[in-house]
Amino acid sequence: MLTFTSRWCVVCLTPAAAALALAGAMAQQPVPTAPAAAPAVPPTWAQGRKPEQESLNLAPHPPGITALAPEEIPLDRIKLPEGFRIAVWASGLPNARSMTFGRNGTLFVGTRFVGSVYAVVDKGTAREVKTLLKGLHRPNGLAFKNGALYVAEVSRILRYDSIESRLDSPPEPVVVFDALPKDEAHGWKFMTLGPDGWLYFQIGSPGNILIPPVTHAQIARVDPERGVLETVVSGVRNSVGMDFHPVTRELWFTNNGRDWMGEDVPNDTLHRVTHKGMNFGFPFCHQGDLLDDEFGKGRSCQEFDAPALKLGPHVAPLGMRFYTGRQFPAEYRNNIFIAEHGSWNRTRKQGFNVSRVVLDGDGRPVKYEPFATGFLQAETFWGRPVDVQVAPDGALLVSDDVAGAIYRISYGK
Amino acid sequence: MQRGPILRVFVAARLAVLAAAVIQGHPAMGADAAAGKAKSEACAACHGPDGNSTNPLIPSLAGQTPLYIYYQLVQFREQRRVNELMSPFAAKLTDADMKDIAAYYSGQKAAEPALPADDPRYEAGKAVVAGNHCGSCHLPTLTGQQQIPRIAGLQYDYLVKQLRGFKTGERPDIDGSMASAAQPLSDKDITDVSLYLAGLR
Numbered sequence: 001m002l003t004f005t006s007r008w009c010v011v012c013l014t015p016a017a018a019a020l021a022l023a024g025a026m027a028q029q030p031v032p033t034a035p036a037a038a039p040a041v042p043p044t045w046a047q048g049r050k051p052e053q054e055s056l057n058l059a060p061h062p063p064g065i066t067a068l069a070p071e072e073i074p075l076d077r078i079k080l081p082e083g084f085r086i087a088v089w090a091s092g093l094p095n096a097r098s099m100t101f102g103r104n105g106t107l108f109v110g111t112r113f114v115g116s117v118y119a120v121v122d123k124g125t126a127r128e129v130k131t132l133l134k135g136l137h138r139p140n141g142l143a144f145k146n147g148a149l150y151v152a153e154v155s156r157i158l159r160y161d162s163i164e165s166r167l168d169s170p171p172e173p174v175v176v177f178d179a180l181p182k183d184e185a186h187g188w189k190f191m192t193l194g195p196d197g198w199l200y201f202q203i204g205s206p207g208n209i210l211i212p213p214v215t216h217a218q219i220a221r222v223d224p225e226r227g228v229l230e231t232v233v234s235g236v237r238n239s240v241g242m243d244f245h246p247v248t249r250e251l252w253f254t255n256n257g258r259d260w261m262g263e264d265v266p267n268d269t270l271h272r273v274t275h276k277g278m279n280f281g282f283p284f285c286h287q288g289d290l291l292d293d294e295f296g297k298g299r300s301c302q303e304f305d306a307p308a309l310k311l312g313p314h315v316a317p318l319g320m321r322f323y324t325g326r327q328f329p330a331e332y333r334n335n336i337f338i339a340e341h342g343s344w345n346r347t348r349k350q351g352f353n354v355s356r357v358v359l360d361g362d363g364r365p366v367k368y369e370p371f372a373t374g375f376l377q378a379e380t381f382w383g384r385p386v387d388v389q390v391a392p393d394g395a396l397l398v399s400d401d402v403a404g405a406i407y408r409i410s411y412g413k
Numbered sequence: 414m415q416r417g418p419i420l421r422v423f424v425a426a427r428l429a430v431l432a433a434a435v436i437q438g439h440p441a442m443g444a445d446a447a448a449g450k451a452k453s454e455a456c457a458a459c460h461g462p463d464g465n466s467t468n469p470l471i472p473s474l475a476g477q478t479p480l481y482i483y484y485q486l487v488q489f490r491e492q493r494r495v496n497e498l499m500s501p502f503a504a505k506l507t508d509a510d511m512k513d514i515a516a517y518y519s520g521q522k523a524a525e526p527a528l529p530a531d532d533p534r535y536e537a538g539k540a541v542v543a544g545n546h547c548g549s550c551h552l553p554t555l556t557g558q559q560q561i562p563r564i565a566g567l568q569y570d571y572l573v574k575q576l577r578g579f580k581t582g583e584r585p586d587i588d589g590s591m592a593s594a595a596q597p598l599s600d601k602d603i604t605d606v607s608l609y610l611a612g613l614r
Contacts, residue, residue, distance in 0.1 A: 057563075063588060
């Protein structure tokens with residue numbers, strides 16, 4: 001997996017090679033010229049772990065690869081503000097992750113660990129769940145444009161034309177772009193369609209904390225008509241959620257901070273992109289004001305652009321959307337909802353919520369609060385929010401990759 | 414250097430503590446090991462009645478982490494891990510069946526492995542484990558955690574086949590960690606480390 005396709009990558013370093021080069025430079029020694037094989041690196045999640053942290057027994061939670069039956073989903077544990085309620089909208093979707101709506105109302109749901117893409121068809125009182133695509137390589141990123149479903153795997157973007165009329169016999173995909181890095185580490189994509197018609201997604205850092213190749217740790221975009229790829233912003237460790245402000249059309253995104261620097265640092269963050277070419281600091285500066293304890297030496301956070309909001313340490317903010325519906329009270333209009341998958345690199349768990357961010361007239365966050373809580377009960381979680389999506393009727397859908405379900409949060413009646 | 418009996422007892426005790434913690438700690442373990450024993454009759458022909466396989470290419474399940482057994486059964490059922498022997502069995506199992514079977518086998522005692530006698534590859538295999546950070550996920554005892562399998566004491570031939578499979582991509586893995594980890598391994602590394610692991614309890 002440590003190989004790169006170099007169609008657009010000019011300076012390609014594998015993570016192993018980058019680590020080797022770095023280690024060589026730090027030791028003031030020449031880099032070995034012809035190693036028998038690339039040296040092994042620790043698994044992504046363990047990179048940067050200090051020896052004294054091993055006894056904490058912290059490791060990423062097992063992925064959800066099955067689905068709970070609807071009657072097994074303890075939604076009575078969920079707490080919401082007054083007037084809101086939550087119900088199971090669809091179940092039986094193992095590892096349900098990113099969501100996007102088709103023009104005719106089909107909800108498409110991607111996965112990270114099971115290779116499938118689901119299509120959920122609303123039949124009024126019930127939903128029909130179809131396994132639309134199988135055997136894909138981490139099809140976590142989805143977008144819909146001109147009747148076609150776009151699917152981002154780790155290294156390719158695929159297009160399925162006229163998909164909503166072919167849910168039972170999807171066509172062979174057209175490969176739109178196939179030259180993205182193949183790293184497994186932070187290699188799965190979140191993808192969304194920009195108002196400019198380009199597909200936006202992240203290329204994550206190929207490790208917890210390292211000097212990334214110039215091809216990585218960024219938000220990128222592809223013009224699906226021409227197959228052109230561009231960097232939008234850099235210094236982004238791994239974003240698994242983004243959306244465009246409905247009024248300003250600026251890109252906003254969530255970012256997952258590094259692990260093993262501490263229980264309470266760094267914060268995960270919410271970012272506002274005011275212009276192309278911004279650099280948000282990874283791996284030198286985290287959360288806009290905290291130098292990395294290793295890579296920050298000799299650097300300053302002033303060199304970089306700051307996040308719009310700190311979200312808390314290790315909360316794992318994934319999908320985010322602006323609330324553009326009309327069902328919720330007026331004060332929710334153009335708020336940001338964020339699905340927080342929840343922490344693993346922290347002895348007391350944090351996150352496991354859907355949270356709400358209120359912006360003022362200048363687009364500055366003025367309030368950040370939990371919106372849907374209760375996935376975590378006394379340090380044990382039964383579900384993990386992954387993505388949020390505003391339904392055509394103004395309800396908020398939430399995907400859960402542990403329960404394998406989609407919930408609907410509605411207001412009134 | 415061969416391990417003395419004291420170290421072996423220490424390792425076994427630590428393993429038991431870890432296994433207990435893992436079983437109690439996971440929500441999957443509303444499972445019923447007694448029911449799992451009854452449901453595992455078909456498994457016993459190949460994996461052994463107590464989960465200690467005598468077939469070099471069929472893995473022992475005794476003392477395996479319950480979540481690993483459960484996840485692999487799901488993978489077989491969903492055809493994401495394909496094996497002509499396993500797939501038909503897994504196809505018939507519900508999630509609850511799989512959790513019960515996993516609970517049963519994880520609670521069985523792993524048989525004493527046949528230790529290699531002064532095999533020079535033993536130390537080489539130990540160095541492969543250290544140099545490739547196997548203990549990061551499989552734990553320093555190599556007894557696994559959560560969905561990460563116990564690899565200590567598995568059969569040599571089975572380990573070699575799986576590691577070669579991870580390297581070529583023939584053996585899929587859920588999150589890609591093993592595909593990445595197997596890339597730097599030479600075939601000698603694979604046989605050395607398999608020999609070392611097969612001798613661990």
